[in-house]
Amino acid sequence: MATTCGTSGTKLLNHHQKGIWLRAQTLLRNLKAIYRCQPGRLWVSFSLLILLLVSFQVVEKLQPTRNCRCELERALQQTTDHSQESPDYVLQTHGPPSEDDHPYRQRKVALEPTLTENTQDAFQMHVYNGQVTAQESIPDSQEERWAWQPAESSDKMKAYLSAPQLKSQLSSPKKATQGDTFPGVPSSTTTALGDADDGILFTNSIAMEEHKKITSPQMMQVTLQSSPQLKAMSSPPRPRGDSLKHTVLDTAQLPRADDFYKTELERGLLPSWTETSTDKMALGDGQQVEDVFLQKTCKPKTNIVFLKVHKSASSTVMNVLFRFGEMHNLTFAFPLKGGHQLFYPHHFMARFVQKVVPSTAVYFSILRNPVQLMESSFVYYKGTSAFSRARSLEEFLSQPYRFYDPAASDSHYARNLMTFDFGFNPDAEVTAKRVNLMLKAIEASFDLLLISEYFDESMVLLKETLCWDLDSVVSFPLNSRNSSTRSPLSSVTAEKIKAWNRLDWEIYTHFNRTFWERIERDIGRERMRREVRALRQRQAELARTCLQGTGRVGPKDIKDSSLRPLQYGNARILGYNLKQGLDEETEHMCRRLVTPELQYSTALYKKQFPPKPPQNTPQKPVQKPPQVAPLLQGVQQGKALRYRLEGTQH
Numbered sequence: 001m002a003t004t005c006g007t008s009g010t011k012l013l014n015h016h017q018k019g020i021w022l023r024a025q026t027l028l029r030n031l032k033a034i035y036r037c038q039p040g041r042l043w044v045s046f047s048l049l050i051l052l053l054v055s056f057q058v059v060e061k062l063q064p065t066r067n068c069r070c071e072l073e074r075a076l077q078q079t080t081d082h083s084q085e086s087p088d089y090v091l092q093t094h095g096p097p098s099e100d101d102h103p104y105r106q107r108k109v110a111l112e113p114t115l116t117e118n119t120q121d122a123f124q125m126h127v128y129n130g131q132v133t134a135q136e137s138i139p140d141s142q143e144e145r146w147a148w149q150p151a152e153s154s155d156k157m158k159a160y161l162s163a164p165q166l167k168s169q170l171s172s173p174k175k176a177t178q179g180d181t182f183p184g185v186p187s188s189t190t191t192a193l194g195d196a197d198d199g200i201l202f203t204n205s206i207a208m209e210e211h212k213k214i215t216s217p218q219m220m221q222v223t224l225q226s227s228p229q230l231k232a233m234s235s236p237p238r239p240r241g242d243s244l245k246h247t248v249l250d251t252a253q254l255p256r257a258d259d260f261y262k263t264e265l266e267r268g269l270l271p272s273w274t275e276t277s278t279d280k281m282a283l284g285d286g287q288q289v290e291d292v293f294l295q296k297t298c299k300p301k302t303n304i305v306f307l308k309v310h311k312s313a314s315s316t317v318m319n320v321l322f323r324f325g326e327m328h329n330l331t332f333a334f335p336l337k338g339g340h341q342l343f344y345p346h347h348f349m350a351r352f353v354q355k356v357v358p359s360t361a362v363y364f365s366i367l368r369n370p371v372q373l374m375e376s377s378f379v380y381y382k383g384t385s386a387f388s389r390a391r392s393l394e395e396f397l398s399q400p401y402r403f404y405d406p407a408a409s410d411s412h413y414a415r416n417l418m419t420f421d422f423g424f425n426p427d428a429e430v431t432a433k434r435v436n437l438m439l440k441a442i443e444a445s446f447d448l449l450l451i452s453e454y455f456d457e458s459m460v461l462l463k464e465t466l467c468w469d470l471d472s473v474v475s476f477p478l479n480s481r482n483s484s485t486r487s488p489l490s491s492v493t494a495e496k497i498k499a500w501n502r503l504d505w506e507i508y509t510h511f512n513r514t515f516w517e518r519i520e521r522d523i524g525r526e527r528m529r530r531e532v533r534a535l536r537q538r539q540a541e542l543a544r545t546c547l548q549g550t551g552r553v554g555p556k557d558i559k560d561s562s563l564r565p566l567q568y569g570n571a572r573i574l575g576y577n578l579k580q581g582l583d584e585e586t587e588h589m590c591r592r593l594v595t596p597e598l599q600y601s602t603a604l605y606k607k608q609f610p611p612k613p614p615q616n617t618p619q620k621p622v623q624k625p626p627q628v629a630p631l632l633q634g635v636q637q638g639k640a641l642r643y644r645l646e647g648t649q650h
């Protein structure tokens with residue numbers, strides 16, 4: 001009743017309410033008087049406008065933050081200097097030109113498809129104020145491999161960002177200029193995101209590697225795999241011999257594996273796997289080794305998107321994916337006509353991938369310490385415009401802008417290569433906000449970030465995430481340089497590399513930390529130690545079974561030319577010789593393990609897309625496709641992808 005409008009309502013009001021009512025009427029009369037004159041009307045309109053704006057602000061503040069993928073995607077698009085085009089362009093255009101001139105843009109901000117209103121958690125950031133630096137020694141011994149420990153977090157501070165905030169904070173990127181200093185950037189951030197779900201019908205893996213004719217040997221490729229059935233992978237035989245040796249890098253204040261494994265803190269297993277027993281197994285030399293038997297309670301994931309980050313052991317990861325896909329008869333998404341790149345180094349279009357990959361796909365990538373990454377890329381990309389005139393990495397770093405032109409089309413090889421591969425502007429001004437948002441975006445997009453320095457731990461984590469078995473992630477290191485093309489770096493040079501690649505450094509230190517946190521959380525130290533040991537044993541066994549001599553050999557010593565890796569820049573890339581006299585099945589298995597990436601992807605492409613028969617051959621009558629069971633739907637989608645790729649690119 002009290003809400004009644006009009007004068008009659010006043011009869012029912014008490015004395016206090018009457019006073020208010022009278023005051024309101026007076027105010028209204030005054031407003032009317034003001035409104036009658038021109039300046040008064042202007043004043044009222046202006047006041048109403050202000051009121052409206054303030055209301056919007058208040059309403060926006062009261063809204064729960066939402067992870068709108070489109071907003072985030074747009075926000076991230078603005079972190080590059082190449083973002084003028086609408087992402088839809090790629091999907092809608094009918095006839096994009098060739099790979100070389102089409103401005104495809106990379107942006108994979110797929111974001112978990114399952115994220116809904118609750119995904120404001122994705123923007124909940126724990127900002128660590130602790131300082132993180134690295135040491136640059138490169139230990140080779142087995143013990144030193146474990147000489148890392150997870151960095152201690154300190155002074156956590158929570159920050160919540162809404163999508164519009166993300167957007168505004170990522171806009172207007174500035175180019176770094178000579179003599180730029182880097183303002184205090186929090187050393188890292190962490191965010192908890194949900195794990196990918198399973199129940200995937202087919203595999204998609206996306207990999208990028210550029211393969212530029214003169215300036216760059218790299219390629220970018222997208223593979224989509226389709227899996228009607230999953231076969232158990234046979235365990236390799238167990239021959240004798242020394243275990244494979246990997247070069248593992250060390251960093252003083254970065255996570256140290258030995259300390260990580262020291263305590264018996266084991267917080268639990270991944271729900272997808274149950275450890276049922278451990279067994280002692282005698283090797284021929286009497287050595288007792290522990291083998292871990294795991295009973296699978298999950299379904300292997302076969303929808304996978306892998307973002308290739310250059311010079312980060314990505315070729316080895318690709319080999320793992322290729323073998324798994326081939327063995328399980330999955331479908332790969334390749335560039336049309338068997339190329340190796342999808343418009344790299346133009347930015348990759350997230351939506352392009354998302355069109356052909358189920359939303360349940362697991363997205364993962366791999367990172368490397370930027371110090372070693374740059375030492376590697378300086379040799380490998382020596383022909384690029386920034387590096388070609390510098391006599392040494394030290395000379396380049398002493399005056400980078402003498403050699404480095406941010407506008408050059410191949411400049412990304414020389415600075416923040418990881419940042420670039422993730423789709424961000426490598427020359428952006430380094431601010432705490434930008435770094436945080438970049439990390440958030442990567443976390444929102446990727447289910448898993450591996451660390452190449454801890455390749456074995458990474459493989460264990462990968463097989464856990466994908467619910468694969470240990471044999472599926474055994475590999476030999478590919479694309480390694482020989483020692484004569486490696487240069488030891490002084491600590492001064494290492495510091496310069498970190499400063500020059502500050503965005504990469506932030507990405508690396510952050511995900512290095514979350515990598516170990518995840519291991520501790522999902523696997524536990526003891527179990528990780530056992531799994532890594534088992535993995536190395538398998539690698540050693542395979543090396544003894546498959547390889548001639550002690551392992552890697554220089555390019556000139558590779559007898560089978562089809563196993564010779566691409567030689568590029570000043571790098572001498574090592575390869576392998578297979579043992580003679582292997583039986584057919586073993587030879588096939590071993591050959592796949594050491595086949596370089598380019599040769600392997602070409603072979604898979606040919607297998608997947610056999611050449612069309614000559615036109616005058618009578619065509620078989622087209623049969624109506626049978627009704628497909630759910631597991632076969634992936635194959636159907638795989639074919640759809642092929643048509644789509646063809647339709648999109650020509």
Ligand SMILES: Nc1ncnc2c1ncn2[C@@H]1O[C@H](COP(=O)(O)OS(=O)(=O)O)[C@@H](OP(=O)(O)O)[C@H]1O
Nearest residue numbers: 310311312313314315316376455477478479480481
């Ligand atoms: N298993 C494993 N563990 C650790 N490190 C490894 C492994 N496999 C390859 N590598 C090293 O990764 C470097 C090559 O990286 P990519 O394959 O990504 O290079 S490329 O971008 O495809 O050219 C290359 O580094 P450099 O030798 O320093 O150049 C490889 O030695």
